[in-house]
Amino acid sequence: MTARFYCADLSGADAVLNETESHHALHVLRMREGDEAELFDGGGITAEAVIEQTDRRCVRLRIRSRRTVPLPQRPSLTVAAAVPRGDRLRSMIEKLTELGVDRVIPLRTQRSVADPRPGRIDRLQATVISAMKQSGRNHLLKVEEAMEFSVVLRNAAGSGQVLYMAHPGRAAEQQPVIPERDALLLIGPEGGFTSEEVLQAADYGAHRLIWPEGILRIETAAVVFSALLLSRLHG
Amino acid sequence: MTARFYCADLSGADAVLNETESHHALHVLRMREGDEAELFDGGGITAEAVIEQTDRRCVRLRIRSRRTVPLPQRPSLTVAAAVPRGDRLRSMIEKLTELGVDRVIPLRTQRSVADPRPGRIDRLQATVISAMKQSGRNHLLKVEEAMEFSVVLRNAAGSGQVLYMAHPGRAAEQQPVIPERDALLLIGPEGGFTSEEVLQAADYGAHRLIWPEGILRIETAAVVFSALLLSRLHG
Numbered sequence: 071m072t073a074r075f076y077c078a079d080l081s082g083a084d085a086v087l088n089e090t091e092s093h094h095a096l097h098v099l100r101m102r103e104g105d106e107a108e109l110f111d112g113g114g115i116t117a118e119a120v121i122e123q124t125d126r127r128c129v130r131l132r133i134r135s136r137r138t139v140p141l142p143q144r145p146s147l148t149v150a151a152a153v154p155r156g157d158r159l160r161s162m163i164e165k166l167t168e169l170g171v172d173r174v175i176p177l178r179t180q181r182s183v184a185d186p187r188p189g190r191i192d193r194l195q196a197t198v199i200s201a202m203k204q205s206g207r208n209h210l211l212k213v214e215e216a217m218e219f220s221v222v223l224r225n226a227a228g229s230g231q232v233l234y235m236a237h238p239g240r241a242a243e244q245q246p247v248i249p250e251r252d253a254l255l256l257i258g259p260e261g262g263f264t265s266e267e268v269l270q271a272a273d274y275g276a277h278r279l280i281w282p283e284g285i286l287r288i289e290t291a292a293v294v295f296s297a298l299l300l301s302r303l304h305g
Numbered sequence: 306m307t308a309r310f311y312c313a314d315l316s317g318a319d320a321v322l323n324e325t326e327s328h329h330a331l332h333v334l335r336m337r338e339g340d341e342a343e344l345f346d347g348g349g350i351t352a353e354a355v356i357e358q359t360d361r362r363c364v365r366l367r368i369r370s371r372r373t374v375p376l377p378q379r380p381s382l383t384v385a386a387a388v389p390r391g392d393r394l395r396s397m398i399e400k401l402t403e404l405g406v407d408r409v410i411p412l413r414t415q416r417s418v419a420d421p422r423p424g425r426i427d428r429l430q431a432t433v434i435s436a437m438k439q440s441g442r443n444h445l446l447k448v449e450e451a452m453e454f455s456v457v458l459r460n461a462a463g464s465g466q467v468l469y470m471a472h473p474g475r476a477a478e479q480q481p482v483i484p485e486r487d488a489l490l491l492i493g494p495e496g497g498f499t500s501e502e503v504l505q506a507a508d509y510g511a512h513r514l515i516w517p518e519g520i521l522r523i524e525t526a527a528v529v530f531s532a533l534l535l536s537r538l539h540g
Binding site: 143161166168169170203204206207241280281283284285286287290293294298300301304 | 476528535539
């Protein structure tokens with residue numbers, strides 16, 4: 071596969087990689103003038119390009135052709151998940167990017183402990199871009215600022231999304247996925263959602279999703295239920 | 306939730322935790338004499354127990370009651386996956402344990418690079434146990450020694466498992482899951498399966514599984530397709 075690089079501006083005849091991407095091209099992949107690369111702007115535009123100039127910190131490419139990649143033909147999926155500790159958050163964002171999840175909202179719940187700082191969320195965008203380079207995805211996954219549980223419920227209902235709540239229970243309590251509607255998936259913290267939160271979500275018509283075997287960690291639940299929802303949203 | 310500990314022998318009136326589990330009880334959870342715990346032997350027996358004696362490195366518990374937990378009522382799932390680099394292997398085993406996968410075979414393929422050494426596989430059993438403590442799973446996930454692709458195919462066919470191969474392609478090439486049969490899921494290395502391997506698997510009647518959006522990393526593919534298969538095997 072041709073090496074892929076992120077470049078926010080692909081509108082001109084030339085494209086200049088930022089420092090991170092230039093470093094990857096020059097010092098990890100050891101690319102040089104004349105080498106070909108694929109560029110993506112995160113908004114669905116990709117370009118075939120060739121390196122025309124490099125210095126120690128910067129790569130400039132000439133764009134040969136450009137194409138617009140449409141969004142996947144399916145309803146959107148937003149994941150509102152409590153924040154797992156340490157590297158598990160980074161790993162969760164990486165996997166949700168690979169899968170095709172559209173948006174992630176760090177969720178504040180009654181039993182949540184961690185809350186990512188704004189700087190952390192910026193660094194997560196680097197994780198998103200790195201996963202896009204590897205997976206071939208062309209539209210950015212957006213990581214929002216942390217949000218309160220009740221605000222997420224209200225916004226989702228207001229915008230017509232169907233709510234899905236991952237919460238342990240008997241298999242019979244599992245509720246169906248509606249393939250033709252935009253979806254918002256709620257993933258609770260380590261200690262789970264409180265019964266108050268479960269009732270609150272039920273008031274908004276949230277559908278219950280249950281893993282039939284055991285308790286999943288936050289990041290496992292986010293990936294597993296996103297996979298199950300996306301495969302249904304694709305019809 | 307009561308703290309859970311692994312103990313291979315729950316047959317007597319008392320149970321003695323090994324060094325790792327004793328350390329977890331004494332120095333992480335700071336438990337002491339009189340505290341209650343749940344024990345599991347990895348073969349489906351669990352016990353309610355109370356700590357009756359501790360020293361710096363060892364915990365002895367008195368067993369109060371014992372119960373046998375049946376295996377999940379579904380066909381089995383074995384995952385034969387190329388070995389991802391570094392910590393991604395540990396993370397993959399952790400998630401497959403949480404999900405309920407029965408067995409993992411590190412897969413040698415034409416494009417595989419990593420091959421875990423025997424010592425590494427022993428350490429992965431510690432990952433399995435740690436995931437079982439947290440997820441409530443009671444039957445060990447078995448991590449086998451690394452095996453050649455062709456041997457895996459032959460063994461699976463010989464034991465009547467249905468083969469599933471995760472390999473990119475057009476959505477129309479996706480083949481159905483047979484819910485009532487034991488399953489073996491093949492996950493290729495970073496560069497993918499070779500066309501020779503794809504043909505070889507097709508000769509054994511392997512069903513093709515396709516993720517409709519982009520290329521998944523080894524450990525992401527293993528988790529995603531295991532989740533999709535298990536949710537179908539549960540019917």
